Amino acid sequence: MKYKAVFFFLHHSLQAERRRRLGLPPEDPSTVKSAAPSSLPIRPATKAEQMRECLRSLKQNHKEDDAKVKRAFQTLLTFVGNVAKNPNEEKFRKITLTNLFFQERVGSLKGGVEFLELGEFERMEGGEFLLLPREKVDMAVLNSAGSELDSAIKNPFFGVL
Incomplete structure (x- = not known):
């Protein structure tokens, strides 16, 4: 404003x-x-804009380790892609937050879990899991998430400004 x-x-x-x-x-x-x-009219940020900002923030917060950021983006893209391809499979819609693989690649980076939450994943069972309920699977949101991640991975200038 x-x-x-x-x-x-x-x-x-x-x-x-x-x-x-x-x-x-x-x-x-x-x-x-x-x-x-x-x-002046105030336009709320779209889901895609919020996701892009979350990825920018993740990159800025961890700019000292580009490889780690890229690996986080690729891992997030895998999670999103698996849900988009298999929306009825709970194993793709449920992420154990304490899983070492997840923690190493996404969970330990500020912004990783937040990105998934923007994609409708919800904390469940005392915060041990992220779950995307079947009824909340929205292909448009998943496609936006995939597109933002793809751009973040491929664009060498992503998050620089």
């Missing part, structure tokens, strides 16, 4: 400067539409 206010200010400053250079009188403030920050 802060950026929109800055943009608004810069836009109108440039318009005023342009009018001055063209020899036009300053704009009458009573005819200018008010665009106070509170009147």
